[in-house]
Amino acid sequence: MRIALFVETYLPYINGVVTHVHALKTGLEMLGHKVLVVTADPAVHHHKMEDGVLYCPCKKIKKLYGYGLASPMSRRREKLLSEFHPDIIHVHQEFGIGLFGFQYAKRHKIPMVYTMHTMYDDYLYYVVPKKLIPAAKKIAGKYPRMFARRAVQVTGPSKKVSEYLHSHGVTKSINVVPNPVELDMFSVKKADLDQVASIRQRYHYAEDDFVVCFVGRIGREKGLDNLFEMWAESLADQKHLKLMIVGDGPDRPRLVELSRQLGIGDQVNMIGKVEHEDLLNYLVACDLYVTASTSDTNSISMLEAMAVGLPVVHIRDDLNRGQVVEGVNGFIFSDAKSLRKKVMGYWQMPEKEKKAFKKSVVASVQDSGAKTLGENLERVYRNALQGK
Template identity: 35%
Template sequence: MRIALFSDVYKPVTNGVVHHVAMLKHYLETWGEQVWLFVPGSSQQPDDEPNVIRIPGIPIADTGYHLSIAVDHRSRELLQQMDVIHVHHPFVSGSFGLFFSNRYNIPLVFTNHTRYDLYVKQYLPLLPSALSETALQAYFQIFSQRCAALIAPSESMAEVMRGWGVEGRIVVIPNGIDLDRFENPTCQVNRSQLGIPEDAVVAIYVGRMSGEKSVDRLLRLYRYLVQEEQESHLLLVGSGPELDDYRALAQKLGITDRVTFTGAVPYDEIPCYLKLSDFFVSASVTEVHPLSFIEAAACRLPALGIRSPGVNDLIRNGETGFIAEDNDLSFGLRFLTLVRDGDLRRRMGEAAYAFSRGLSAHNNARRVLQLYQELQ
């Protein structure tokens, strides 16, 4: 089968969508399928894997993203030969996928990775005024009608998509990770290298340092928690446009001795940071099916998150971690419980590990391939 994947961004950018697309491409190619990935970018970007087609585009500052307005002749010739087109973003690259799906009568599949409704609210001041929530729903209603299938990573996210006006066929296929990579990391990172006390209870967040992830809220909550206990340390792993702002906020809040920012970390090293930690924590409510929660579970870490569709799907409340209500008191009490009860952390961590076994990238890719085959 000849498969075209479209994404707005790819390596060397590091985020959940990039990891997902890379693993999907890897497994499909391993099984003998022919896969091309089309992504806006620069032809000067080196690629260490075959069939990555960079659609010429203008770089957007230093984000790693590019804005493309046209597909070159070589890409057009390739796309005519595809059996299925699978887009992972609905707007820039998704528009290209939609165009060529219609032009060449090729089935179009869309995987939803993002709470676009919440992103619009977060970034509305930065976006054109026409891109309101109403316009977003209208776009998805039209977009979904032209898709042969839409993939939601969970049933709760499928419900959110229906609320956007999605009318097409929604198929629930959970995202997954390379479980072995997280169970048996090969790199070495220790607490002393990071300046973290050996006896600290480490709460780790791994993800993008940007507004929709609510890292600022996590820091403000932690300011009050450090007044209640002296055992914990907050480890924040990742980079993003607001990293410097968050470092400044930690300084302003007077908690720099209890918080460590790593900045950008190679994806291959993420398991090592998880392995030196005691539980995973996030204050974000914009997640769809966050791979970071699965990665933490694969490293035997319980998780603390706030009630929202993506989080609800990946924490079994009271078993693999805690789901807090969307208020400071609920979050704080559960954070303190995880800090103070080591036996509970270990029990929840083992339950989280068992839960993670069903969320492999292999299983995700196999089910996606079966969907492609159904559409032929």
């Protein structure tokens, strides 16, 4: 098959959708398919084809981490895509590039597959005044509904996407296709132990300090306010317990101040952005992963932590049930008291049990690589070509 993947941003930029699409391209090519990624890039001024990627000029949007917004219409893009002769159009995001893919599929009568990655209701505060958010949510749901209704097949990384689309009037079934993890990159065997020791030294972690980490965008949707408040309520007395927050975003300065106000500033390190190729060593420098986010559909950062053996302490989120299984690859908490119980329980676990638990965590993601993702979507594409 010849498959065109439409995504608003791509490498060298890094986020969950980019990681997903890159892994999908890799997996499909391993299976013998031809793949073209169509993306926007504010660094190019003319359409450029390179290594199976069509980079399209766009306008940089500073408010959205410097990502770009491309025009949904372009004769040059149309010509280059037509020369590729796609059998399947797969839209991964819904803005300039995604809308172009949507329109191209319609004009040329090519089956379209649509993957909804992002719960946009949780991100409206970036672009909409607070008082208008309730009204904006009603409008926001109609836009992905348009893509889902037009698509022959629809996928999402978790049941949360199904519930969201069904609540907005989409009646067709949604294929749940879990996110991938780059297993070759995130292997504890590939960690640089000197760099791991250097990281712990840089942030003044003692040998007996127990480090819990979170990796992701530092925005309101990630639930870090809630996590800090529960931590302050239940774990502030544990001075050898540290919380490392990896990532950057608009809420970082405010959260640094919040940690001080809550009296946990000496436990919290908000270290900022880490390059993706360096993230492995930071994860290996930690002991446990925690998230209080209910906006994620199937967090790739969480999967990367699991791949190196970090159990995940995840806030209860019924629509993401099954991603973290108690006693298999992590623990579930619902309030400050249960957060303390789960963190302290793992910290105090005998080393022999902890070692076995880490192996179980790694095993839980071993079927989450690029080839598995490619195989999962290959089945979806075949159904789309058959008009199912």
